[in-house]
Amino acid sequence: xxxVTQTPKFQVLKTGQSMTLQCAQDMNHNSMYWYRQDPGMGxxxxxxxxxxxxxxxxxxxxxxxxxxxxxxxxxxxxxxxxPSQTSVYFCASSEDPRQVYGYTFGSGTRLxxx
Amino acid sequence: xxxxxxxxxxxxxxxxxxxxIYCNYSTTSDRLYWYRQDPGKSxxxxFVLLSNGxxxxxxxxxxxxxxxxRLSTLHITAAVHxxxxxxxxxxxxxGSQGNLIFGKGTKLSVKP
Numbered sequence: 001x002x003x004v005t006q007t008p009k010f011q012v013l014k015t016g017q018s019m020t021l022q023c024a025q026d027m028n029h030n031s032m033y034w035y036r037q038d039p040g041m042g043x044x045x046x047x048x049x050x051x052x053x054x055x056x057x058x059x060x061x062x063x064x065x066x067x068x069x070x071x072x073x074x075x076x077x078x079x080x081x082x083p084s085q086t087s088v089y090f091c092a093s094s095e096d097p098r099q100v101y102g103y104t105f106g107s108g109t110r111l112x113x114x
Numbered sequence: 115x116x117x118x119x120x121x122x123x124x125x126x127x128x129x130x131x132x133x134x135i136y137c138n139y140s141t142t143s144d145r146l147y148w149y150r151q152d153p154g155k156s157x158x159x160x161f162v163l164l165s166n167g168x169x170x171x172x173x174x175x176x177x178x179x180x181x182x183x184r185l186s187t188l189h190i191t192a193a194v195h196x197x198x199x200x201x202x203x204x205x206x207x208x209g210s211q212g213n214l215i216f217g218k219g220t221k222l223s224v225k226p
Contacts, residue, residue: 031212042118042202042218043157050212058213090156094212100164102147102204103214105157 002026006091006106013081013113021076021109023091031094032074033103034058034066036087043090049074081113116141118205120217127193127224135220137186137203145206146179146186147214150199157202161188193224 004025013019025032030051035043035058045058047066055066063085065077074093078085088110092103117140127133137146145164149157161170163179163186170177174197176189186203200221204214 033213035216040123040218043204043216045213045215048213096212100162102149102159102162103157104159107156 004091004093004104004106006089006109008109009107010110011112013078013111015082015113017081018077018079019081020078021089021091021111022073023075023106024073025091025093025104026072027093027095027104028071029093029104030071030096032068033092033094034064034074034076035090035092036060037090037108038087046076046089078111081111083113085111086113087111116205116207116215118203118215118217120201120203120220123218123220125220125222127190127222129194129224129226130192132192133190135188135190135201135203135222137188137217139184139186139203139205139215141184141205141207141215143184143205143207144179144181147204147206148177148186148188149202149204151202151219152199160201190222193222195224195226198222198224 007022033048034046049055049068052071091106119138148160161177166181168179174191200219202219204216
């Protein structure tokens, strides 16, 4: 089925460990996004990629890095995980910045940092 | 500071009743989106409102946009249990690169 695929779905890390969250879309979308969702906070933008080859910081980029590997894939890396990064992470894509159809979201990655 | 405020944040309704969720935003925008999220699930697009005065309806839900008042509403008609979920509005600020700013969500619980 066409859509946005995130891996892994669940992960537990120890403080200081690193990991990469993977995201791939097969809809030929140009723009991709990483959000985190915390209780009572809604969704906050971490990084985005308006098009292949470009990435920019969002509202809460500290502690994260991203790579737009190609048009399909956009990964999020935690270099040294902290308990404050315990959250649910969503990747999303859109056809273009005009957002005529809004975002398509992945199923999320539930990350716990202990 | 750009703000997107939803109210109420929590809503408990009885089946068959009507209610409205409000979404106010502080920036210039003519694009607003509504999403639904079921517990433990991802976000599902409900409505895309792309101009002032836009109104869209799907089943028991109707969304509208007033860009001059910077206000969108999501009206629920004759609520049923299946509508229980969290509803988010999101704004695409004019001049942005399509980075949606989300409200905190309204958790709706529809009881028999």
